């Protein structure tokens with residue numbers, strides 16, 4: 533891929549333009565400053581003849597500019613760049629700690645590292661990285677006597693305050709991660725489930741259907757049946773009993789359907805008073821028996837909500853490996869339509885081979 537503008541990259545990354553633009557600019561500016569400072573520090577250490585202390589600082593000018601350059605080249609590159617920076621910071625920190633931990637001044641850098649991980653990796657991953665590095669630092673401090681009993685013994689309170697910075701950062705990350713996952717779950721539920729009936733909404737429902745179909749394509753013996761269920765004369769219920777009564781009917785019907793289907797089956801509200809039921813791993817006979825139970829249950833659970841009994845017409849069919857979602861639902865729709873035109877309150881079912889269409893009258897199996 534050729535070099536993108538930040539705007540294109542942000543769009544490709546599917547994150548907010550503003551967020552990615554700010555983050556990449558921040559990392560670019562920080563890298564320029566970091567390279568200048570690191571070169572200066574390396575030069576000063578070399579002036580004092582301490583080449584081994586110049587090494588950690590020299591790593592940054594060597595690796596950071598190519599990382600920034602790499603980050604501008606697409607989604608994977610951006611993510612790889614962030615992780616690359618985190619690895620660079622970790623190596624520098626561990627190397628730096630190994631050569632300068634008995635220098636009190638070196639400790640002023642410590643609180644910066646946990647925050648760097650939050651910035652680079654986000655709260656969730658920073659939590660893990662900070663925990664691992666904190667464990668390494670503690671082990672290093674406890675196991676290597678030259679660090680804490682060297683010529684300039686490292687004051688424990690200073691080391692403790694560096695660890696405190698890690699702990700604080702981890703606590704804040706944990707809190708933020710919990711909050712974000714809570715809102716993420718809520719947003720997912722709002723975007724996936726219909727607020728009135730609690731059934732899955734059309735788009736996510738069709739995605740699930742696509743996945744189930746792909747599974748049957750891989751293992752045709754597993755099978756998949758779908759039932760398209762449409763309430764009969766629903767407009768009349770609305771007109772005669774009121775829109776609120778119509779809503780109550782939808783709620784009760786959806787609850788009854790959900791209560792009756794197996795775990796692993798799906799209930800999708802395609803729109804209005806039309807529901808799609810997915811029966812993965814079920815043969816036509818099993819799905820027919822289940823649909824018959826559902827059809828019979830609907831007038832029972834809606835008794836008293838409407839002046840006339842509430843019924844449903846169902847088109848039931850089996851997925852034929854290789855066909856499209858449109859073909860499968862089109863066939864289910866035709867069968868449901870056939871059930872409507874032959875008297876309603878019935879199931880119209882295609883046999884397993886798809887050759888014939890049988891009509892199941894109420895209380896009968898087709």
Ligand SMILES: Nc1nc2c(ncn2[C@@H]2O[C@H](COP(=O)(O)OP(=O)(O)OP(=O)(O)O)[C@@H](O)[C@H]2O)c(=O)[nH]1
Nearest residue numbers: 762763764765766767768770775776778779804805
């Ligand atoms: N109360 C309520 N009504 C809805 C909702 N969504 C759609 N509707 C109504 O559902 C009715 C559907 O009517 P039609 O598509 O004519 O179907 P029908 O009256 O059930 O007729 P058939 O399908 O032929 O049995 C319309 O009057 C819509 O306004 C909803 O969320 N709540």
